[in-house]
Amino acid sequence: MSDVWSAPHHPAPVDAVVSLPGSKSITARELVLASIADGPSRLVRPLRARDSELMAAGLRSLGTRVEDDGADWLVTPQPLRGPSAVDAGLSGTVLRFLPPVAALAVGPVTVDGDQRLRERPNAGLLNGLRAAGVQIDDGGRGRAPFTVHGTGRVRGGAVEVDASASSQIVSGLLLAASLFDEGIDLSLIGAVPSMPHVEMTVASLREHGVQVAATDGGWRVFPGPVAARDVVVEPDLSNAAPFLAAALVTGGRVTVRDWPEATTQAGAQLVGLLATMGAEVTGTAEGLQATGTGSIRPLTADLGEVTELVPVLAALAALADGPSRFTGITHMRGHETDRLQALDEVLSAVGAHVRQLPDGLEIEPGPRRPARLDSYADHRMVMAAAVLGLAIDGVEVADPGAVTKTLPDFRERWAGLLGEPVGAPR
Numbered sequence: 168m169s170d171v172w173s174a175p176h177h178p179a180p181v182d183a184v185v186s187l188p189g190s191k192s193i194t195a196r197e198l199v200l201a202s203i204a205d206g207p208s209r210l211v212r213p214l215r216a217r218d219s220e221l222m223a224a225g226l227r228s229l230g231t232r233v234e235d236d237g238a239d240w241l242v243t244p245q246p247l248r249g250p251s252a253v254d255a256g257l258s259g260t261v262l263r264f265l266p267p268v269a270a271l272a273v274g275p276v277t278v279d280g281d282q283r284l285r286e287r288p289n290a291g292l293l294n295g296l297r298a299a300g301v302q303i304d305d306g307g308r309g310r311a312p313f314t315v316h317g318t319g320r321v322r323g324g325a326v327e328v329d330a331s332a333s334s335q336i337v338s339g340l341l342l343a344a345s346l347f348d349e350g351i352d353l354s355l356i357g358a359v360p361s362m363p364h365v366e367m368t369v370a371s372l373r374e375h376g377v378q379v380a381a382t383d384g385g386w387r388v389f390p391g392p393v394a395a396r397d398v399v400v401e402p403d404l405s406n407a408a409p410f411l412a413a414a415l416v417t418g419g420r421v422t423v424r425d426w427p428e429a430t431t432q433a434g435a436q437l438v439g440l441l442a443t444m445g446a447e448v449t450g451t452a453e454g455l456q457a458t459g460t461g462s463i464r465p466l467t468a469d470l471g472e473v474t475e476l477v478p479v480l481a482a483l484a485a486l487a488d489g490p491s492r493f494t495g496i497t498h499m500r501g502h503e504t505d506r507l508q509a510l511d512e513v514l515s516a517v518g519a520h521v522r523q524l525p526d527g528l529e530i531e532p533g534p535r536r537p538a539r540l541d542s543y544a545d546h547r548m549v550m551a552a553a554v555l556g557l558a559i560d561g562v563e564v565a566d567p568g569a570v571t572k573t574l575p576d577f578r579e580r581w582a583g584l585l586g587e588p589v590g591a592p593r
């Protein structure tokens with residue numbers, strides 16, 4: 168029997184203060200850098216969710232010691248070696264950050280994962296690694312499963328990379344590159360989506376003492392050691408989206424604790440986006456507070472930098488008082504699911520009129536109706552459905568367990584936000 172979640176209907180104003188677990192993106196980068204660093208590193212408040220547990224497990228399988236003391240993760244680098252079979256699950260960060268580390272190991276490392284992972288594009292990374300001197304068998308597919316045949320050394324040097332499918336292709340190559348003999352001189356073929364995530368990678372590398380320079384066509388990472396470093400992981404600002412959105416939908420007030428004053432997370436752009444959609448967003452002594460008026464303004468924007476936010480923003484757009492238009496997000500067709508198709512199906516099911524554009528979506532609110540929605544194995548589709556459910560009575564979500572990818576106790580936290588008991592699965 169599959170799990171079905173009745174998303175709580177809650178039109179009354181919410182008034183809550185929430186804390187959120189650590190950033191998926193920072194946890195992934197810090198795990199990778201710690202595993203190739205010059206000594207042990209401690210990760211305080213790492214994200215404990217499917218994606219980050221799989222990253223830790225993948226690095227452990229290459230020899231790295233990742234010890235969990237119940238609160239922190241202590242990462243102690245060890246000589247990297249295969250053979251190993253890495254389960255990337257549905258995680259883009261494991262799929263694209265781990266193979267360059269595997270290339271530094273001695274022995275074969277196979278990467279595979281969920282059925283959908285095998286559809287996620289990765290030719291840019293595999294070809295980039297080949298250009299850096301790494302031998303890879305992928306049966307010509309450019310996707311998982313593939314085997315990296317590490318020799319313990321990577322030449323590196325000048326590499327042209329097509330990262331139009333995912334910024335993670337660039338991040339993955341840059342993260343390991345200072346241990347390549349020649350570092351990397353990465354030049355881009357075409358555009359890269361989600362650019363703030365590459366900037367986060369560059370910042371993380373610099374914090375670990377790695378020399379990185381922007382060049383005319385990309386980035387250069389100079390050869391040298393990665394300094395070990397303890398880090399306190401910031402809360403995941405992209406996962407703040409559904410909680411802050413609840414303030415707009417219900418005309419209430421939600422504060423997210425520990426919102427960083429300065430951050431490299433793309434999710435920080437929520438502040439401006441939610442303000443454009445009609446919220447008052449302010450920093451308070453407790454954190455970041457969004458206050459809604461009960462009506463939501465439509466949004467027309469290029470969201471190519473903040474694709475993690477699109478599902479929740481699309482749910483808000485379906486509840487807004489006019490049509491919205493999101494562009495710059497073609498690559499979301501290669502995420503956990505084809506998110507443009509999935510959002511079209513879900514928002515249409517609850518009554519909105521949706522048009523898929525070559526690079527985005529037009530969303531026009533329509534008469535609202537209940538619907539049973541699919542999760543598409545996508546954590547962010549469950550969160551978007553939760554936002555819809557606040558305003559629309561009778562929204563159900565099949566297989567809501569998809570949230571384990573980045574926020575395993577999402578339903579409990581959502582019930583806490585609303586001051587309600589957790590709905591039992593049926």
Ligand SMILES: O=C(O)C1=C[C@@H](OP(=O)(O)O)[C@@H](O)[C@H](O)C1
Pocket residue numbers: 191192193195259260332333334335338360361364365474475498
């Ligand atoms: O580097 C990262 O941590 C991420 C980069 C982005 O990937 P894409 O460039 O594929 O959108 C983002 O959507 C993903 O959730 C996390």
Ligand SMILES: C=C(OP(=O)(O)O)C(=O)O
Pocket residue numbers: 257258259260474475502503547
């Ligand atoms: C695109 C996402 O994940 P991944 O890291 O698997 O690409 C996401 O979390 O929205």
